[in-house]
Amino acid sequence: MKEQLSWKVGGQQGEGIESTGEIFSTTLNRLGYHLYSYRHFSSRIKGGHTNNNVRISVDEVRSVDDNIDILVAFDQQTIDVNSHELYAGGIILADSKFNPTVDESLDVVLVDIPFTEIAKEQGSQLMKNMVAIGASARLMKLPMEPFKDMIHTMFIRKGEEIVESNHNALRLGYEAMDEKFSYMNITNDFELAPSDGKERLYLIGNDAIGFGAVNAGVRFMPAYPITPASEIMEYMIKHLPKLGGTVIQTEDEIAAVTMAIGSNYAGARSFTASAGPGLSLMMESIGLSGMTETPLVIVNTMRGGPSTGLPTKQEQADLNQMIYGTHGDIPKIVLAPSDVEDAFYSTIDAFNLAEYYQVPVILLSDLQMSLGKQTSDPFDLSRVEINRGKTILEDIERDEDDQDYFERYGDSDDGISARPIPGLKGGIHHVTGVEHSPTGTPSETAENRQVMMEKRMRKLENFVMKEPFKVTGEKESELLVISFLSVNGVAGEAIRRFDPDIVGNITHVQLKQLHPFPAEALYPYLDGAKEVLVIEQNYSAQLFNIVKMNYHMHSKMKSFTKYNGTPFKPNEIEKYIQSILKIKEVL
Incomplete structure (x- = not known):
């Protein structure tokens, strides 16, 4: 049994690739597995190659895998483009309609199943995705009932007849794959280990x-x-x-x-x-x-x-x-x-x-x-907490003789002024995009400009969130890895592949507050690291240069970037870390 595997479906945009991945992965979510999916698609409504990569695991996953185990192909282009990503012994489930072929040098198994032909027999070739899902379920030894339940949920609004046709397409795909097992040499085990069965959002x-x-x-x-x-x-x-x-x-x-x-x-x-x-x-x-x-x-x-x-x-x-x-x-x-x-x-x-x-x-x-x-x-x-700060929601009591405008932009120690909602009694003030006085009326005097500029900028002088970044690891480390957004998950997986008893501590900082930059909070981790690596997806190493602006030890800082439009994979980061730590073999 496998603790995890990766399944990818590909074809032409507009022929149901997204719905195939959605039905397949959502059903696995209902079964209690952890999932991570990434969809490659073209910037057009219909046509062009598209695929959906779904990673399934009994443990938490936050990135795509290095390679895939199962490739479902609705056209030859999918095999040509994606077959090199298969692990040795991986399997291609392809529609017989296009007479699929695969590079013989690859250590993969090609299984052709008449997805389209079976679907047409059930009333519409659109149901070829159900045939493919049924074949995938049989290959992975997954139960049929959860997929049938998912089909019922998605299509009952179209009537029982549509639900039954899709059920039949699912079953026939399952049976077609079962028949292939009787005479094909499929040696790899694609059965998933049991999940914990917990309900999760997807x-x-x-x-x-x-x-x-x-x-x-x-x-x-x-x-x-x-x-x-x-x-x-x-x-x-x-x-x-x-x-x-x-x-x-x-x-x-x-x-x-x-x-x-x-x-x-x-x-x-x-x-x-x-x-x-x-x-x-x-x-x-x-x-x-x-x-x-x-x-x-x-x-x-x-x-x-x-x-x-x-x-x-x-x-x-x-x-x-x-x-x-x-x-x-x-x-x-x-x-x-x-x-x-x-x-x-x-x-x-x-x-x-x-x-x-x-x-x-x-x-x-x-x-x-x-x-x-x-x-x-x-x-x-x-x-969930709602904090509206100095927002005033009720009328402001003022002396009847007080004819001055409310000082909406009045100076204060923290730079934050009371903000009355328009229409409140006593809260009348001007609002303008030009420089203004405390009451909001335009003012271009040098003295006022300096007061107002310092007042506004004072707000965030010492601003640091409760959690400006997430940290995995210690302040003292052989290597400090810094990343943000979706790179966090893939970098974290790459780091976990190294044994700290052999390479020493690798600490991972996932930045959440990017501006104002939380330099003071980050200094202990920067100072405690022998090497610092910033990983991001742009050409000019923008985050790397922001860290450099806020830290003096440039000699120990390194940048790793990717900018070809595709996500990082764990093994790419793993190999780069290996080169920094001068490890001869990947652990």
Whole structure:
């Protein structure tokens, strides 16, 4: 039996590859397995090669595997593109329709099954995915009933006849694979060890962010669709109206961010979500949020750039833009969840921080975290707290003779002023994007400029989150590895492959607070490491250079980057760590 295995399905975009992976993996989630999936797809509606890689394990997994055990191919291109990823003895389940062939030099087994022919006999070739799932279930010795239950859940709205046809396609695929066992030389064992049977969430990062926003009290979301952020808006469209909230699809990203600012100014928690090109359009408005001290949360789901770039591929190249993109100096917070589960809690943190400090907060994700699906423990809703800071929600008592405007931007030790919701008695004040006095009226005097600038920047002078990063390991180490977002999971797995009794301690820091950079909190780990390695997915080593800006021992710092649009695999990081530690053989 296998403690884990990787299964990949591939074919042409638009022929059911996504639904095949979804039905297969969701059923395994119901069986209690840990899952991590990553979908490769083209930036078009239909056509082009696509695949869905699902890793199944009895233990927690946070990345794709180095290779795959089972490849389900709906076309020859899938075999040509993906067969080299198979482990020795791996198996290809291919549709007989295209007369599949495989490079004879590969140590793999090709099994052709008439997916399309069987599906047509049941009424529609669309059901070839059910035939493939049935064959996969037989190969892995999985029970049929959970898959039948899943089919019933998904298709009962279309009627019992459709459910029965899909059940038959599933069964016939199972039987076709069973028949192959009787005369083919399939020596590898693809049976999964039993799971713990626990119930877990199985979701993409965008859904975790959406659920976090709902629990943070958001009731309005203006947004413009863009990959890979659109699912956040789709989640909110589905759920906000049930809570009396509203989602508006705006004409562009500029309208989205300014509407979010206006809503927050009026006292209703709101946010918007986009990707790199959309964030470029929002930069001026982020400055408006900073100048007017209006809370603002923006989710940036990073993808390959620049320009249109690689809309459906993995990259982490927006970090500099998020920190330095706006003109002028404003206080700003940039966060990065450590994984999908943390995305839920970090989203709530983002709204609390934005309102407490009255600053723009950018919640970073990347395509792999946003669209990659993984299991998670159920969210602990008892941890949810709402902190609105110095927001005033009731009328302000003032003397009748007091005709002065309320000092919305009055100076204070912490730089944070009381923020009355518009319309409250006694809270009248001006709001403008130009430099202003404590009452909000325009002022360009040198003295006022210095006071207001220092007041705003004072807010975050000593800002450090309760958990600015997650740490695995000790302060003293042979090697300190620093990463963020989806690289965390794959780096963590690579580190666990080394025996500390042989190579010494390898400590892993998963950065969550990216700006203001938590240098003081990180110093003990930087000072205690003999070598420091920063791993990220961009060309210019943006996180590496930010760490260098905040730490003096550049000679012991190293950078490992990847920027071809594909996620890191554990063995890539493992080999690089091996070279740093000068280990002759991978342990």
